[in-house]
Structure formats: C-alpha cells, structure tokens
Amino acid sequence: MRMVIDPRCGRKTKHDHAEILTYLAAGYLAGRDSVRRCLQWCKNHIDFLRQHLELKNGIASPATVSRILGNIDEETFCLAFIEWMTGMLNTKGINIAIDGKALRGSTEKIRNRKTPYILNVIDTATALVIAQLPIAEKENEITAIPKLLKLLNIQGSLITIDAIGTAQSVMDTIKEKGADYLLTVKKGNPLTYQETKEMFAELGKENERITAHPDQTVTYEKQMESYEVLKTRERNRSRMEYRTMQICHNTDLITLCKKQKEIKTVGWLEQVRIPMEREKDGKDITPAYEEFIKNGTVRKPRVTTGDTLTDDIHQAGVISSRRMTAQETLETKRKHWRIENRLHHVLDDLFREDRSSAGKSKNNLAVIRKTAYNLLRIAILREKTESGPTEMRDQFNDDLTLIEKYAFRGIAHL
Numbered sequence: 001m002r003m004v005i006d007p008r009c010g011r012k013t014k015h016d017h018a019e020i021l022t023y024l025a026a027g028y029l030a031g032r033d034s035v036r037r038c039l040q041w042c043k044n045h046i047d048f049l050r051q052h053l054e055l056k057n058g059i060a061s062p063a064t065v066s067r068i069l070g071n072i073d074e075e076t077f078c079l080a081f082i083e084w085m086t087g088m089l090n091t092k093g094i095n096i097a098i099d100g101k102a103l104r105g106s107t108e109k110i111r112n113r114k115t116p117y118i119l120n121v122i123d124t125a126t127a128l129v130i131a132q133l134p135i136a137e138k139e140n141e142i143t144a145i146p147k148l149l150k151l152l153n154i155q156g157s158l159i160t161i162d163a164i165g166t167a168q169s170v171m172d173t174i175k176e177k178g179a180d181y182l183l184t185v186k187k188g189n190p191l192t193y194q195e196t197k198e199m200f201a202e203l204g205k206e207n208e209r210i211t212a213h214p215d216q217t218v219t220y221e222k223q224m225e226s227y228e229v230l231k232t233r234e235r236n237r238s239r240m241e242y243r244t245m246q247i248c249h250n251t252d253l254i255t256l257c258k259k260q261k262e263i264k265t266v267g268w269l270e271q272v273r274i275p276m277e278r279e280k281d282g283k284d285i286t287p288a289y290e291e292f293i294k295n296g297t298v299r300k301p302r303v304t305t306g307d308t309l310t311d312d313i314h315q316a317g318v319i320s321s322r323r324m325t326a327q328e329t330l331e332t333k334r335k336h337w338r339i340e341n342r343l344h345h346v347l348d349d350l351f352r353e354d355r356s357s358a359g360k361s362k363n364n365l366a367v368i369r370k371t372a373y374n375l376l377r378i379a380i381l382r383e384k385t386e387s388g389p390t391e392m393r394d395q396f397n398d399d400l401t402l403i404e405k406y407a408f409r410g411i412a413h414l
Contacts, residue, residue, distance in 0.1 A: 003080040007071035015060040017068055019053045021368065024065065026407050028372035031397040033352040035069075035365070036062050048400050052408040069361035069368075074134060081367050082131045082151055085374065093156035095124040095332060096179075097339040098148070098165065100141050101347070103366065105356045117141070118366055119148050120343060124160075124335040127342040128377050129370045134363040141165075146173040154179040158322060160336040163188055163307075166319070171260055175321065182324070182332050185317030186307040192256045193307070196317035199253045200246045200268035203227050223250045230326035235276075242272040242289055245330040249323060256319070265320040267329050272313050275300065346373060346389050375406045382406075 001018040008017070026049070027038025042049060042059045049055060060068075103116040119141065121131040133148040135141060141164045149159070149170075155178035161170065163186035174181045185192050206220055207229060218224055226249035233242050247267040251257035254266055276286045277297055287297055293313070296303045305313040318329060347353040351369045358365050376389050379402060387395070396402045 001080075003083065004072055004077050007068060007073070014057040015064060016054070017072075019055060020060050020065055020068060022407070023049055023053065023055075023059070025368050025371045025375070026403055028351060028369055029375055029393070029396050029403055029407060031393050033350070034356070035065055035358075039065065045400070048403075052404070066358075066361055069364045070359075072364050074363045077364050077367050078132060078134075079151070081371065084371075085128065085130050086153065088378075089123060089126070089128060089130065091123070091130060091153055091157065095158050095160065095335055096130065096154060097122050097124050097336045098145060098159065098161045099336075099339045099344070100135065100164070101344050102354075103356070103362050104354045105358070116362060118363065119144055120339060120370075121148065121152070122339050122343055124338050126377060126381060127338050128374050129343060132366060132370060134366075142167045142169065145170050149173050149177055152177075158182060158332065160332060162336075163316070166192070168260070171262075171321070175262055180320065180322040182318060182320040182322070182329065182336075184333075185319060189256075192254060192319075193317055195254050195256075196266060196268055197315070199223070199248070199266070203248060204229070204246060222252065223248050226250050228326040230330060232330070238276050240274045240276060240286065242274070243330060244270045245326045245333075247318075247324065247326045247329055254319075260319075260321075262321045263319050264323040265318075265329065267318040267320075267326070268315070269318060269330070269333060270313065270315050274312075343373070350389055350393060379406050 001021040004018065004021065006013070006017040023042045024035065024038050027041045030041055032038040032041045039059055039062055046055065046059060098119060098121050100117045100119050103118060114137070117135040119133045119135060120129060122129050131148060131152060133144055135144045145161065145165055146169050150173065157179045159174050159179055159181045161181070161183055163184045165181070166183045166185055166189050171181060171183070185196055187193050203220060203223055206218065206224060207227060209216060210218060210224070228247050230245045231243070233240065245267060247265055249265055251263055251266050257263045257266065272289065272292070274286060274289070274292045275297060276284070277299060278284055285298060287295065292303065295301060300312075303313060304311045305315065307314065307316045318333065320329070324332070347369060351373070353366065353369060356362070356365065373389070376392050376396070379396070380387060380389070380392050385392070
C-alpha cells in the first residue's frame with residue numbers, strides 16, 4: 001500500500017493513508033461488506049491491528065476514509081495492484097480471462113451517465129485477479145482492453161474474451177504482446193457469425209454423411225481433413241447440459257481469417273440446457289435431447305435459440321490464433337466463465353459490490369475488495385482446503401491468525 005501516493009501530501013494528517021487501506025482490506029477479509037462495517041470491525045480489533053500497524057490516532061472516521069479513497073489516483077492504485085499480483089503470479093504461459101463488470105450500485109450517484117464498468121483480468125487456473133481497469137466514461141471495452149493488455153506481461157499466454165473482444169485492435173495487441181487469443185463470435189459480428197454458422201452446418205452434415213457412407217465423394221475435402229467434433233453430456237445443478245464443439249483448422253471459408261492471417265482455429269459451439277422436471281410423485285419427466293429440441297419441456301414448451309447465455313440453446317462461433325483441438329477449445333471456453341462464477345458472483349454475493357453506492361471512490365474501493373478477494377483465494381490454495389470463499393471468509397472472521405498470516409506477513413510466490 002506504500003506504493004500508493006497519499007492524496008493529502010503537504011497537509012498535516014492524523015491517519016496514515018497506507019494504514020487505512022490495509023486495515024480496510026482486513027475488514028473486508030474478516031467478512032464485513034461495507035466501509036462503515038469494516039471500520040467498526042477495526043475499532044473492535046484495534047489491539048490486534050496495533051501489533052502490525054502504528055495507528056497513533058486510532059481508526060479513521062468513515063468521512064476521512066471516503067475522502068481519501070475518492071482522491072487517490074485510480075491509475076496509480078491499479079498499477080500498484082498489478083505490481084503486487086505479478087510479483088506473486090507469473091503471467092507468462094497461462095490462461096487469462098478478461099471480462100467487464102458493472103458497478104450497478106454506483107449508477108445512482110452518477111446522474112445522466114452510463115453505468116460505470118470495470119475490466120477484470122483473472123488467471124483461470126487459480127481464479128486470482130491479476131488486474132483491473134476502470135472504463136472511462138467516453139470509452140468502451142474495445143478501446144480499454146488494448147490499454148489493459150499493454151500493462152501486462154502475457155507472453156505465451158492464451159487470452160479469452162467474450163464477443164466484445166473480437167475486434168482487430170484487440171487481436172493485434174494480443175499478438176504484439178506475444179500471446180494467443182480464443183475469442184467468441186456472436187451476432188454483433190454478423191458476417192463472421194453467419195459464415196461460421198453456415199460452414200459448420202455444412203461440415204456437420206458432411207461428417208454424418210461420410211460416417212454413414214465412407215465411399216462417397218467428399219465435398220469439403222480441405223476442411224474435412226482438419227474437422228473435429230466433440231459431444232459432451234453432464235448434469236449441472238437442476239439441469240442436463242449437452243455441448244457440441246466443432247472445430248476446423250482450414251479457415252478459407254471465413255472472410256475475417258483472410259485479414260487476420262494468424263487465425264489457426266475456427267469453431268462452433270452449441271450448448272443445450274434442459275431443465276430437469278418431475279411429477280408430484282417424484283417421477284422424472286425430463287425430456288431426452290431430441291424431444292427437447294422439438295417440443296421443449298412440460299413447463300417450458302417454447303425453446304429459445306441464440307447466442308446469449310439465457311437461451312435454452314446457446315450458439316456461438318469461436319476463433320483462435322492457436323491451433324487447438326475440440327477438447328482444448330471446449331475446456332478453455334468453460335474456464336473463461338470462471339471470471340463470472342468465481343469472481344463476479346463472489347464480489348456481488350460476499351462483498352455486495354453491486355449494492356455499493358460509492359460514487360467518486362467506487363474504483364479505488366473495487367481494488368480494496370479485490371485485494372481481500374485475492375487473499376481469500378490464496379488462503380484456499382495455501383491451506384489446501386475444499387472450503388469455498390464464503391467458508392474461508394468465516395474462518396478469517398473466527399481466526400485472527402489467518403489475517404495475520406495472509407494480510408500482514410506477506411505472501412510468497414504462488
């Protein structure tokens with residue numbers, strides 16, 4: 001926290017800014033979900049905190065903390081966070097997911113402006129946050145992602161981004177940094193989406209025809225040489241999920257690939273979610289795959305198809321600058337959603353980020369939350385426990401030695 005410059009420089013101050021940032025993170029780590037509650041926890045545990053911090057004037061007031069958080073330079077704080085994380089985690093040769101998150105609770109504080117967004121970057125193997133970058137009011141994710149990537153050493157890594165990242169500026173930046181990408185193609189890229197959809201519809205039919213009649217002439221000979229299809233089926237919570245991943249390494253039929261010659265893999269992913277249903281007597285009446293496609297379910301007879309995750313049948317294309325198998329592509333796509341399930345959900349559920357009404361301090365407060373979040377994740381990895389973030393946070397609340405170990409003693413390389 002000493003890397004962050006005190007915005008009150010030149011004034012007589014009662015409270016050290018680095019100490020404030022540190023014990024605020026400790027409060028979040030101990031299970032408090034707002035600045036006021038964190039500060040109250042700190043007051044209740046001031047004797048413990050004084051074993052590690054000077055606190056010559058005690059704990060700062062909420063007004064003082066809010067004023068400091070609102071005036072700390074956001075870029076400097078983000079860079080300090082990145083330096084802290086990259087000092088522990090090697091960002092070369094790993095899988096990295098990037099996605100934006102809305103700070104919905106702050107919208108009311110910013111009248112006549114769009115909802116504030118922050119770009120988050122995680123290592124999909126550990127779910128640790130590597131970096132964040134607030135999206136400026138007059139910017140969007142397409143312009144912000146290249147700026148964020150330039151701050152990181154991602155050589156040899158595989159970067160996954162949702163459809164918003166399928167832009168030439170993003171692809172070019174990733175390649176300039178010596179990394180590869182796996183990007184999603186949706187209807188927002190109409191030509192590439194339609195070409196990919198039609199290509200794999202034809203290749204799928206061709207594959208079925210050749211399988212049934214191996215002696216017949218192959219129409220798409222070049223494409224079928226590298227065509228691969230993988231089908232999976234699993235139960236996930238209260239639904240059955242069927243996934244079909246088709247990939248091809250011949251990209252001649254896709255216009256985008258003629259411009260972005262580094263693209264080595266194109267694919268088409270279809271995911272079908274069938275909600276499980278039972279009668280009053282407990283009898284399972286969940287329809288089979290073919291029946292669901294045709295008639296839906298008893299409670300939901302109309303099946304929706306599209307490229308959003310709310311559709312029963314989710315379809316999207318994929319492109320990658322790395323030569324990948326169908327298995328690798330599907331696994332990497334599924335790992336990408338850890339940024340939603342393991343980060344964004346936890347920030348909203350545990351830290352109540354979506355309910356925070358912070359205005360000017362919103363982005364710096366987001367760094368504090370992610371500091372506490374990362375310490376929780378690191379503790380889970382170090383303690384080799386099967387506990388999730390919620391259970392781990394309860395342990396931090398009950399056992400101050402964990403806060404001492406992870407918040408004050410420092411963390412070695414992962």
